[in-house]
Each structure stands twice: as C-alpha cells, then as structure tokens.
Amino acid sequence: MTRRILVLPGDGIGPEITAQATRVLEACQTLGLDAEIEQGLVGGSAYDAHGVPLPDETLDKARSADAILLGAVGGPKWDRIEDLSKRPEKGLLGLRKELGLFGNLRPAILYPQLAEASTLKPEVVSGLDIMIVRELTGGIYFGQPRGIEERDGQRVGFNTYVYSESEIERIGRVAFEMARKRNGKLCSVDKANVLEVTILWREVMDRLAAEYPDVELSHMYVDNAAMQLVRAPRQFDVVVTGNMFGDILSDAAAMLTGSIGMLPSASLNERGQGMYEPCHGSAPDIAGQNLANPLATILSVAMMLRYSLDEADLAARIEAAVGKVLDDGLRTADIASEGKRRVSTSEMGDAVLAALS
Numbered sequence: 001m002t003r004r005i006l007v008l009p010g011d012g013i014g015p016e017i018t019a020q021a022t023r024v025l026e027a028c029q030t031l032g033l034d035a036e037i038e039q040g041l042v043g044g045s046a047y048d049a050h051g052v053p054l055p056d057e058t059l060d061k062a063r064s065a066d067a068i069l070l071g072a073v074g075g076p077k078w079d080r081i082e083d084l085s086k087r088p089e090k091g092l093l094g095l096r097k098e099l100g101l102f103g104n105l106r107p108a109i110l111y112p113q114l115a116e117a118s119t120l121k122p123e124v125v126s127g128l129d130i131m132i133v134r135e136l137t138g139g140i141y142f143g144q145p146r147g148i149e150e151r152d153g154q155r156v157g158f159n160t161y162v163y164s165e166s167e168i169e170r171i172g173r174v175a176f177e178m179a180r181k182r183n184g185k186l187c188s189v190d191k192a193n194v195l196e197v198t199i200l201w202r203e204v205m206d207r208l209a210a211e212y213p214d215v216e217l218s219h220m221y222v223d224n225a226a227m228q229l230v231r232a233p234r235q236f237d238v239v240v241t242g243n244m245f246g247d248i249l250s251d252a253a254a255m256l257t258g259s260i261g262m263l264p265s266a267s268l269n270e271r272g273q274g275m276y277e278p279c280h281g282s283a284p285d286i287a288g289q290n291l292a293n294p295l296a297t298i299l300s301v302a303m304m305l306r307y308s309l310d311e312a313d314l315a316a317r318i319e320a321a322v323g324k325v326l327d328d329g330l331r332t333a334d335i336a337s338e339g340k341r342r343v344s345t346s347e348m349g350d351a352v353l354a355a356l357s
C-alpha cells in the first residue's frame with residue numbers, strides 16, 4: 001500500500017534541513033519504501049502566502065497523510081503580528097490539536113562520538129539513551145478554567161491541572177508498549193505527594209502495569225526526577241509523564257546530549273498517524289547559510305519509518321548511516337570539535353546518503 005508523507009518545511013532553517021531529510025526519504029523509496037511525498041506550507045511562510053499559519057489546504061493534506069515531517073516554524077519577521085492566532089506557532093499547535101497528537105516521544109540519545117559535547121562528564125552521559133513519553137494535549141496547559149482576574153482588590157492568575165482516567169490510560173499504554181519494545185523498564189513521573197491529579201495518574205499507571213507483566217514500572221516524584229536526570233541519567237530508559245513535567249524534563253534531557261541539532265521527536269495520535277520534527281526551532285540566526293545541522297530532521301525520518309510506517313529496518317539503516325558519518329569525523333558547526341571535518345548542511349546530507357547506499 002502506498003503511504004502518504006507530507007513534508008512541511010516551515011521557516012528559517014526549516015527548508016534547508018527538510019531538503020536533506022527529503023533526499024533521505026527519496027533514497028528510502030529506492031530501497032523499497034512505497035510512499036508518495038508531497039509538500040505544504042505552515043507557519044510564517046503560510047502566513048506570507050495565505051494570511052494564516054495553517055491554511056485549510058495544509059490541514060486537509062495533513063489529515064490524509066500517514067505521516068508528516070515538519071522542519072520548524074517562526075522567526076523575528078512574524079513576531080510583531082498583533083493577532084496572536086495568526087502567529088507561526090499557532091500553525092504547529094493547530095496541527096497538534098486537529099490531528100489529536102497526544103503522545104510526544106522525545107528520545108535523548110548521546111552518540112558516543114559526541115560525548116565531549118555534553119556539559120556533563122563523559123562517564124556520566126556516554127551511551128545515554130532515554131525515551132521521554134510526554135502527554136501533549138492535556139494537563140495544566142489546556143485545563144479550564146484559566147485566566148487572570150480581579151479578586152479582593154488584586155489580580156489573581158489561575159490555571160487548572162486536570163487529567164481524566166482515559167487520557168492517562170492512553171498515554172500510559174503508549175509508554176508501556178514503548179518499554180516493551182526497548183528494555184522493559186518504565187519510570188512514571190508525578191507529584192503524587194502533593195497533587196490529586198497525579199495520585200490518579202499513579203493509580204492508573206499501577207492498574208496498567210498488571211496488563212504488562214514484562215514491564216518493570218517504577219514511580220518518581222518530579223523534583224527527584226529532575227535531580228536524578230543530571231546526577232545519574234543512565235538509570236532511565238522510558239519515562240512517562242504529563243504535559244508540563246514532560247515539557248521541562250525533556251528539555252533538560254535534551255541538553256544532556258550537548259546538541260539540540262541532533263534530537264528528533266515524534267507526536268502520535270490514536271491511529272498511529274504521526275508528526276515528526278527536530279526538537280530545535282527555526283534558528284533564524286543561521287537561516288539561509290547552509291550551516292544548520294540536518295541530522296535531527298534526518299533522525300526524525302527514521303522515527304517516522306519506525307513508528308508510523310512500520311519500516312523498522314529502514315529506520316535502523318538511517319540511524320546507522322548517521323552513526324557512520326559521525327564516526328568518519330564529519331561535523332556541522334554546532335557539534336564541531338578539534339580535529340573533525342567541518343561540513344555544511346548539504347555536505348552532511350550528501351554524507352548520510354552515501355552512507356545509506
């Protein structure tokens with residue numbers, strides 16, 4: 001069956017990095033991937049062309065795609081749009097919402113070749129391979145009521161932290177399945193000593209654990225998890241947590257690896273449809289200069305093949321190709337170090353393609 005892949009380059013370095021990732025997808029077509037690749041506009045580039053960050057045409061294409069590859073959106077050019085609903089970021093949030101992308105997978109992998117890039121000691125982080133599973137469409141970022149209002153003569157700000165059992169269960173299942181495919185270890189992060197919503201979270205995770213006897217479930221309070229992540233990060237394998245804790249912990253985990261230019265991510269819905277994107281933004285400071293690291297986007301293609309297109313072998317080939325170019329000493333500016341060969345965005349793409357074939 002021919003699969004449909006939608007590529008949304010977006011803004012800033014987005015077009016440069018997705019161009020390299022698209023070459024990798026095309027190479028996969030020659031290696032047996034039966035897929036059609038089409039493009040669409042999102043973010044600032046969509047605003048410039050159509051006056052909105054998520055045109056209907058893009059949304060229609062996204063709905064009918066099996067998987068979406070997104071570059072990045074945003075940049076100073078659009079920061080002064082007064083109508084917040086027209087800002088580039090709303091294109092991304094709109095896609096997440098419309099497609100129901102509730103499960104965010106953020107791996108933090110430290111390639112041994114880049115151990116020096118981390119701010120932590122190489123012996124603490126070398127070989128790090130964590131998968132953070134973050135709930136993406138609920139929790140305190142979306143809970144109602146919310147607002148800032150006048151009470152007793154002063155302004156009060158408030159938000160609501162809310163999760164239903166079914167929301168917890170559905171992200172829990174993603175995490176248990178992930179742990180099952182990896183090393184059978186899952187750590188659920190909550191604040192059950194203080195917050196009722198996470199007492200429920202813990203109860204649901206414990207209930208699910210009975211269905212996954214091959215997975216060893218542990219629980220950790222979020223403050224301890226933040227500490228353990230920088231003290232002894234290799235104790236973690238799969239971590240599951242809510243939207244806000246996941247937002248913070250996944251950024252901390254990302255920085256353990258030293259380069260944001262290396263980190264892919266996936267956001268999945270209940271049908272396994274997914275949006276894949278690098279963790280970094282549109283890097284306007286280096287846009288258009290052929291300097292950006294395309295590897296996070298290329299590794300996002302590998303995640304797409306594994307989690308939405310059921311092509312684990314091709315995914316492993318791409319990951320091996322990335323390992324090979326690092327072994328060969330090729331580095332874009334963000335991961336550059338003494339004695340290694342500095343390459344541009346497109347040269348890095350050339351090298352991955354050569355390693356793939």
Ligand code: NAD
Binds near residue numbers: 089284
């Ligand atoms: P950023 O991730 O774009 O850049 C932070 C720093 O990392 C910059 O110095 C940049 O040059 C560098 N960098 C990022 N990706 C790189 C890559 N692939 N190769 C080499 N260096 C890289 O974050 P920011 O500067 O805070 O945000 C810039 C714009 O991106 C803003 O408009 C922001 O809203 C947007 N943004 C978008 C997303 C997204 O589309 N998912 C995520 C974060 C930020």
